[in-house]
Amino acid sequence: DVKVTQSSRYLVKRTGEKVFLECVQDMDHENMFWYRQDPGLGLRLIYFSYDVKMKEKGDIPEGYSVSREKKERFSLILESASTNQTSMYLCASRLSGQTSYEQYFGPGTRLTVT
Amino acid sequence: SQQGEEDPQALSIQEGENATMNCSYKTSINNLQWYRQNSGRGLVHLILIRSNEREKHSGRLRVTLDTSKKSSSLLITASRAADTASYFCAVKPSGGGADGLTFGKGTHLIIQP
Numbered sequence: 001d002v003k004v005t006q007s008s009r010y011l012v013k014r015t016g017e018k019v020f021l022e023c024v025q026d027m028d029h030e031n032m033f034w035y036r037q038d039p040g041l042g043l044r045l046i047y048f049s050y051d052v053k054m055k056e057k058g059d060i061p062e063g064y065s066v067s068r069e070k071k072e073r074f075s076l077i078l079e080s081a082s083t084n085q086t087s088m089y090l091c092a093s094r095l096s097g098q099t100s101y102e103q104y105f106g107p108g109t110r111l112t113v114t
Numbered sequence: 115s116q117q118g119e120e121d122p123q124a125l126s127i128q129e130g131e132n133a134t135m136n137c138s139y140k141t142s143i144n145n146l147q148w149y150r151q152n153s154g155r156g157l158v159h160l161i162l163i164r165s166n167e168r169e170k171h172s173g174r175l176r177v178t179l180d181t182s183k184k185s186s187s188l189l190i191t192a193s194r195a196a197d198t199a200s201y202f203c204a205v206k207p208s209g210g211g212a213d214g215l216t217f218g219k220g221t222h223l224i225i226q227p
Contacts, residue, residue, distance in 0.1 A: 004156070033214060042202065042219035043157075058214060090156055101206045101215060102147065105156035 004106035006091055012112045019078040021109050023091030030096035032074035037088040049074055081113045119218050126224040133190040135221040137203030144206040148188050151200045198225045
C-alpha cells in the first residue's frame with residue numbers, strides 16, 4: 001500500500017514565522033501535490049511537482065513556496081505565516097503515467113497561525 | 115477553474131438506508147473520482163469512472179456518470195455508522211494540462227445508528 005506521511009498532525013505558529021510542512025511518500029511516485037482545505041471551500045491546489053526539482057503553481061500559490069530535492073519528499077514553505085493561512089494542509093502523490101490520476105493522500109496537517 | 119460541486123452539502127440518514135450524493139461539473143472531463151474523508155483525516159480514493167462509462171460498482175458503492183448533463187451520483191447502499199464521513203468528487207479535465215484534480219466542496223454524510 002502507498003503510504004504518504006506528513007511531519008505534523010497539528011502545528012501552531014506565530015504570525016511572521018517561516019513554516020515548513022513536510023510530506024514523504026514511499027512508493028516512488030513522481031507527482032506530488034499540496035492542497036489546503038477550508039470549510040465551505042473544499043480542497044484547493046497550492047503547488048504540485050512532476051519530479052525532482054520541478055514545480056508548478058496551482059490555483060492559490062500566493063504566500064507559499066515548495067521544495068522537491070528528493071523524489072520522496074515534497075515540502076511546503078510559508079515564508080512569513082499569516083493568520084489567513086490557518087488551514088488544513090493535505091499532501092498527495094500519484095504515479096506519473098497512471099491513466100486513472102488517482103491520488104494518495106497523507107493524514108493532513110492542521111496549521112494554526114496566531 | 116473548473117470545479118465539481120456536490121449536492122447536498124449535508125445528509126443525515128438512518129443506518130441501513132441508502133445514501134445518494136450528486137456532483138456537477140462544468141467542462142469536459144477525462145474521468146471523475148469519488149473520495150471519502152473521515153473527520154480530521156486525509157482523503158481516501160473510493161471509485162473512479164471514466165468519461166466513456168455510465169455506471170460502475172464497487173461493493174456497496176454505485177457511481178453513475180451522465181456526461182451530457184455533466185453530473186455524477188454516488189450511491190451507498192445499506193449504510194453503516196462507519197460510512198459517516200465527507201465525500202468529495204474530483205474531476206480530471208480532458209485535453210491534457212496539469213495532473214491535478216479539481217475537487218468539489220464535499221457532502222457531509224451522517225449515519226444515525
